[in-house]
Amino acid sequence: MYYENKVVWITGASSGIGEALAYALNEKGARLILSARRTDELERVKSNCKGDPDNIAVLPLDLTDTDLLAGNAKQAESLFGSVDILFNNGGISQRALALEAELDSVRRLMEINFFGTIALTKAIVPGMIERGHGHVVVTSSVMGKFGTKYRSAYAASKHALHGWFDCLRQEVIDQGVDVTLVCPGYVKTDITKNAITADGSKFDKMGSAHKEAMTPEQFADKLLPKVSAGKEEIYIAGREIWAVYLKRVFPSLLNKILRRIKVT
Numbered sequence: 431m432y433y434e435n436k437v438v439w440i441t442g443a444s445s446g447i448g449e450a451l452a453y454a455l456n457e458k459g460a461r462l463i464l465s466a467r468r469t470d471e472l473e474r475v476k477s478n479c480k481g482d483p484d485n486i487a488v489l490p491l492d493l494t495d496t497d498l499l500a501g502n503a504k505q506a507e508s509l510f511g512s513v514d515i516l517f518n519n520g521g522i523s524q525r526a527l528a529l530e531a532e533l534d535s536v537r538r539l540m541e542i543n544f545f546g547t548i549a550l551t552k553a554i555v556p557g558m559i560e561r562g563h564g565h566v567v568v569t570s571s572v573m574g575k576f577g578t579k580y581r582s583a584y585a586a587s588k589h590a591l592h593g594w595f596d597c598l599r600q601e602v603i604d605q606g607v608d609v610t611l612v613c614p615g616y617v618k619t620d621i622t623k624n625a626i627t628a629d630g631s632k633f634d635k636m637g638s639a640h641k642e643a644m645t646p647e648q649f650a651d652k653l654l655p656k657v658s659a660g661k662e663e664i665y666i667a668g669r670e671i672w673a674v675y676l677k678r679v680f681p682s683l684l685n686k687i688l689r690r691i692k693v694t
């Protein structure tokens with residue numbers, strides 16, 4: 431019932447987790463606004479949804495165009511009159527050693543994963559406060575909780591999201607706005623193919639752990655009941671979830687283990 435007739439705006443809706451969330455939310459009777467850069471892929475996702483196509487809108491945007499995102503948010507609000515739930519899900523990863531990653535590539539990743547995400551949130555939350563209710567969901571990662579080799583910029587961007595959204599929650603929760611941070615482990619999407627290398631070019635390879643991981647559909651099915659239950663932080667992962675718990679209790683032991691394991 432939580433999602434029925436709600437207006438849900440999903441970024442990163444053109445593939446992977448965002449696409450699976452669109453189908454799962456469509457099944458639950460939500461009205462959807464689908465955003466990412468590739469309009470043709472967003473239209474494909476829309477056409478795969480069931481029911482009245484007028485309940486699904488495509489709103490292309492680029493999270494690096496931070497100056498335009500407030501305007502995009504106004505457009506989103508005008509489509510169905512308001513936005514009840516914002517799923518900040520669009521993002522990219524990186525495969526590069528910290529000392530080799532060029533600053534421009536790190537900045538690009540931060541623009542998408544962090545600045546774009548908070549710019550959109552800053553534009554949407556005031557409307558939620560005015561109406562006295564709303565829910566902002568953010569796809570972070572288990573990399574928002576610890577770090578491994580090759581993931582410095584990605585882990586930094588996801589840690590930054592935890593800092594920013596934990597603070598936001600304190601400021602808006604009494605005004606009816608919930609904030610949920612979601613930490614997936616490996617999910618079988620194109621995230622590694624779309625990841626950037628040290629010089630910003632496309633990595634273009636499927637990660638071996640991702641090949642064996644849960645599907646985005648399985649992930650979305652696990653996620654939605656936890657979001658509707660109002661959880662503040664959600665972990666959905668395979669055995670990599672143990673690293674999150676180990677970090678809390680025995681951080682030095684985790685660091686020793688991570689130093690030794692093969693990271694790709």
Ligand SMILES: NC(=O)c1ccc[n+]([C@@H]2O[C@H](COP(=O)([O-])OP(=O)(O)OC[C@H]3O[C@@H](n4cnc5c(N)ncnc54)[C@H](OP(=O)(O)O)[C@@H]3O)[C@@H](O)[C@H]2O)c1
Pocket residue numbers: 441442443444445446447448465466467468469471491492493494519520521522523542569570571572613614615616617618619620621622624640
């Ligand atoms: N898959 C995993 O194992 C995993 C694990 C932890 C966290 N996550 C997180 O889950 C989220 C979704 O990733 P995914 O796994 O579904 O990978 P994905 O299939 O590569 O999806 C990424 C989405 O982000 C959008 N995007 C990328 N750059 C953008 C930009 N500049 N502006 C607007 N949208 C942009 C892409 O659409 P366009 O290319 O059309 O713009 C696409 O829809 C990400 O935040 C990722 O960090 C994934």
